[in-house]
Amino acid sequence: EIVLTQSPGTLSLSPGERATLSCRASQSITSRYLAWYQQRPGQAPRLLMYGVFNRATGIPDRFSGSGSGTDFTLTISRLEPEDFAVYYCQQYDKSPRSFGQGTKVEIK
Amino acid sequence: EVQLLESGGGLVQPGGSLRLSCAASGFTFSSYAMSWVRQAPGKGLEWVSSIGDSGSPTYYADSVRGRFTLSRDNSKNTLYLQMNSLSAEDTAIYYCAKRGTVPVEEYWGQGTLVTVSS
Numbered sequence: 725e726i727v728l729t730q731s732p733g734t735l736s737l738s739p740g741e742r743a744t745l746s747c748r749a750s751q752s753i754t755s756r757y758l759a760w761y762q763q764r765p766g767q768a769p770r771l772l773m774y775g776v777f778n779r780a781t782g783i784p785d786r787f788s789g790s791g792s793g794t795d796f797t798l799t800i801s802r803l804e805p806e807d808f809a810v811y812y813c814q815q816y817d818k819s820p821r822s823f824g825q826g827t828k829v830e831i832k
Numbered sequence: 833e834v835q836l837l838e839s840g841g842g843l844v845q846p847g848g849s850l851r852l853s854c855a856a857s858g859f860t861f862s863s864y865a866m867s868w869v870r871q872a873p874g875k876g877l878e879w880v881s882s883i884g885d886s887g888s889p890t891y892y893a894d895s896v897r898g899r900f901t902l903s904r905d906n907s908k909n910t911l912y913l914q915m916n917s918l919s920a921e922d923t924a925i926y927y928c929a930k931r932g933t934v935p936v937e938e939y940w941g942q943g944t945l946v947t948v949s950s
Contacts, residue, residue, distance in 0.1 A: 757935075759936045759937075761877070761937075763877075767942075768927055768940040768941060768942050768943055769869075769877060769927070769937070769940055770940070771936060771937065771938055771939075774932075774934050774936045775934065778934075780938070812876060812877055814877075814936070814937075816935055816936055819891060820879060820891070820893055820894070821879050822879065823876055823877040823878065823879070824876070825876045826876045826877075
């Protein structure tokens, strides 16, 4: 099973700042099958990115994804109030698909 | 608009059974694979099971294989998760999710809470 490790566990930032979230895989994700989800408090997860750098429908362009192999990054260029949430990466390259443990982006 | 409405959660004793349902609307249900993902209280996401658009193949996480059975009724636009031999470790919010043409969990329901406790 591919283990995904996200860092940092918590990111304390102010609105307007840039957020950089990391997701490291225990083995190479060869087909760029890496997705990111956002979960706001009390809500279901929402798909943000798939295939590393493709934004899902309706996701604003302040969200971007990058990376390859074992190291992936989600960047939020300028934090809006609604972006303070927990973010999970997911690999769907190998079965069983797996999620990282999450990074919480909180208001500083 | 895609809508996924889970039901069937509740309190069950250890060793008991429960069947979750997910009623889908707003898309051609029979054309898409579906998944269940769960989240234990205060914890992260765990993929549980997936099913192909016609009812096969089915896939299960090791933690539930042999105890959970995933099925679907395309005539009723409904997904089912039969859960047997439940233990406290199965306590979680269970989310139903629609896969897209890209095999990710594209849309999610609001979840149904399953609590296993005596």
